[in-house]
Amino acid sequence: MRIISWNVNGLRACGRKGFRRWLDRCGADIVGVQEVRARPEQLDEELREPKGWNCAFHPAERPGYSGVGLYSRSLPDALETSIGEDRFDIEGRIQIARFGRLLVVNGYFPNGNGKNRDLSRIPYKLDFYRQLFEILEPARDRGEPILVMGDFNTAHRPIDLARPKQNEKTSGFRPEEREELDRWLREGWTDTFRHFEPGPDRYSWWSQRKGVREKNIGWRLDMILASEAAMPFVTAAALHPDILGSDHCPASLDLDPAILG
Numbered sequence: 001m002r003i004i005s006w007n008v009n010g011l012r013a014c015g016r017k018g019f020r021r022w023l024d025r026c027g028a029d030i031v032g033v034q035e036v037r038a039r040p041e042q043l044d045e046e047l048r049e050p051k052g053w054n055c056a057f058h059p060a061e062r063p064g065y066s067g068v069g070l071y072s073r074s075l076p077d078a079l080e081t082s083i084g085e086d087r088f089d090i091e092g093r094i095q096i097a098r099f100g101r102l103l104v105v106n107g108y109f110p111n112g113n114g115k116n117r118d119l120s121r122i123p124y125k126l127d128f129y130r131q132l133f134e135i136l137e138p139a140r141d142r143g144e145p146i147l148v149m150g151d152f153n154t155a156h157r158p159i160d161l162a163r164p165k166q167n168e169k170t171s172g173f174r175p176e177e178r179e180e181l182d183r184w185l186r187e188g189w190t191d192t193f194r195h196f197e198p199g200p201d202r203y204s205w206w207s208q209r210k211g212v213r214e215k216n217i218g219w220r221l222d223m224i225l226a227s228e229a230a231m232p233f234v235t236a237a238a239l240h241p242d243i244l245g246s247d248h249c250p251a252s253l254d255l256d257p258a259i260l261g
Contacts, residue, residue, distance in 0.1 A: 001257040002027050003104065005149035005222055007034040007205070007248035011069065015047045017245035023050060028252070029073045032095070032106030034151045036067035060092035067092040068106050068150075074099065083135050088128055096135075100260035102230070103139055107132065107150035112171030119171055125153070129180045133187075136227075140188065145230035145259050148189070151205075151222050151248065156181045156191065159200050160220040172219065189225045192237040192253055204239050205248045216241075222251045233259035 004026055008014035011033060023031065040048050040057045049055060053071045058081040060066040070079070076097040082089045095106040110128050114120035132148075140146055154177045158164035167173045185191065193202070203218025212218075226234055236254040243249050 001029050001255040001259070002252055003030045003032075003147060003149065003224065003255065004028040004250050004252045005032045005034070005106070005151075005224055006243075006250040007108070007151040007222060007246060009035050009246040009248060010038070011036045011043060011047055012038055014245045015044060019245055020046050020050060022243065022245070023053070023071065026250070028071075030097075030099070030104060031071040032104070032149050033069045033071070034067075034106070034108035036069050036092075037064050038067065039063075056095065056097075058092045058095050061090045065091070066108055068095050068108050070095050070097055070104075070106050072097070072099070076104075083128075083131050085131060087124070088131060093128070094132065101145055102259050103136075103144055103146040105132070105136065105146065105148040105150075107148060107152075109151060109153045111153050112174070112177060117171075119174075122171060122174065122176065125171075126176065126180055129184075133184065140227045140229075143229045144227070145233065146227040147224055147230055147253065149224040149251070149253070152181070153221055154178060154181055155219045155221060156194075160203075162201075162203065162217045162219070172221065184225065188228045190228075190231050190234075192224045192226050192231075192234055193220070193239065193251065195231075195234070196237050202239055203241070204251055208247050213241075213247075222248055224251055224253045226253075230255075230259065 039059045054075045057069040078098040080096040093108045110125040112122035112125045155161040204222035206213035206218040233256040240250045
């Protein structure tokens with residue numbers, strides 16, 4: 001069983017670059033996409049209702065902004081898009097789907113920058129992290145298997161970006177943002193990619209400036225976290241920088257399908 005997360009940076013644009021073909025060839029059972037930046041009715045049918053997939057989208061109220069989508073081979077048993085506060089829900093950032101025993105969260109975590117890159121959204125970003133944590137905590141405490149995938153908009157440790165020293169004051173690598181990820185891991189969540197891959201130079205986002213991706217000057221912002229009850233079923237985790245179509249690349253997780261039952 002495979003789960004994939006991908007910030008597509010505009011699903012319509014990614015669609016023009018081969019997303020539909022990739023979707024059928026990726027081998028996934030569940031694909032979560034972030035930064036859809038379109039309402040469902042604005043998507044071509046092959047993106048909105050591709051044959052062989054069940055699809056659900058949660059757009060932002062603001063046009064052309066944020067938004068998440070979930071493609072799955074089987075229909076979820078339940079799907080929720082609210083984490084209990086309008087200021088988060090109106091931005092189209094979360095889908096919480098249940099497949100048997102497994103809870104799959106598809107999230108587009110906020111960037112801490114305001115309109116003028118003034119860090120003014122960091123409090124909002126951290127509140128979003130904390131609110132989602134609290135929403136999931138009862139299920140995690142009951143021992144339910146949970147996966148949280150998406151663009152976390154935070155590089156956790158210096159190894160997770162190419163130029164940590166130059167970005168210590170940049171949103172995405174500030175101490176308060178990294179500490180919030182630390183808190184999740186201290187409470188029992190596992191960064192599945194780092195569980196399998198401790199080495200450097202592994203990134204999931206690159207600036208669109210010319211030559212940056214080719215030189216691998218990137219950040220690892222896209223992750224799949226697993227609860228304690230989910231980790232025994234996790235068999236592999238990977239990033240796929242060879243997959244183009246967005247400034248992010250997909251992150252994948254392979255699982256024993258017994259996790260569902």
